[in-house]
Amino acid sequence: MSNYVPMTREAYNRIKAEVDRLEQEEVPQIAEKIALARAEGDLRENAEYHAQREAMGLLQAKVNKLKSDLSRASIVDMDKIQKDQVSLGATVLVRDLDYGDEEEFTLVGAGDEDYDSGKYLITSPVGQGLLSKRVGDRVEIEVPKGTLKFEILEIRYENY
Numbered sequence: 001m002s003n004y005v006p007m008t009r010e011a012y013n014r015i016k017a018e019v020d021r022l023e024q025e026e027v028p029q030i031a032e033k034i035a036l037a038r039a040e041g042d043l044r045e046n047a048e049y050h051a052q053r054e055a056m057g058l059l060q061a062k063v064n065k066l067k068s069d070l071s072r073a074s075i076v077d078m079d080k081i082q083k084d085q086v087s088l089g090a091t092v093l094v095r096d097l098d099y100g101d102e103e104e105f106t107l108v109g110a111g112d113e114d115y116d117s118g119k120y121l122i123t124s125p126v127g128q129g130l131l132s133k134r135v136g137d138r139v140e141i142e143v144p145k146g147t148l149k150f151e152i153l154e155i156r157y158e159n160y
Contacts, residue, residue, distance in 0.1 A: 004074040006088055006122050007109030012073050015111045019066045022059060030056045069110045076109065083157050086130045088122050090157055094130075094150035097138065102153065105130065 007015075030052055037049035081087040091106045107122045107130065120126045126148070129141030133152050141148040 003072060005069045005072045005110045006074045006076050007069075007111055008078065008088070009075055011109050011111035012070065012075060015066055015070055019063060019070065022063050022066075026059055027056070027063075030059060073110070078157075081157075084134060084155070086133045086152070086155055090130075090155050092130055092152060093154035093156075094152055097149040097151055103150075107131070 033052045034049065034056060037046055037052055040046055040048070043049050076088045078089055081089070086092055086107065088107055088109055091104060093102060093104050095102050104118055105126060106119045107127045108119045109122060113119055113121045113124075122128075122131065125141055125143045129139050129148070130150075130152070133139055135152050135155055138149070138151045141150070
């Protein structure tokens, strides 16, 4: 696991607000449901009690992960990054050297990832493979399904 989690100030604030909401609203709601289920009697045969305990465990795991990300956050000042190379916030247009088609990736920090819409964590294999590259560079990126081979065609910083 990486020692730091790069993110924008906006993502940090959004994650912190989510942790606060979970701890102040959802945890007490589930705790109340556990107490009500416990009052029903024999816990060995109480499905509602066990379901709520499992829900609490899953929620606590989510809170712990978000808190861990926040504790290791490295806030990136978007005004200080070099715009001629790939960094956090870059939208990168690449040509797949095996298939010839073009793909676009936006490299984001924790809390902003959405792989379905092309927003990849900068700490992901694709993000790390593209990091610090410039237009014209060719890269080979090892991913679980094999090796991706790209040529960088364009680097844009639209949203930052």
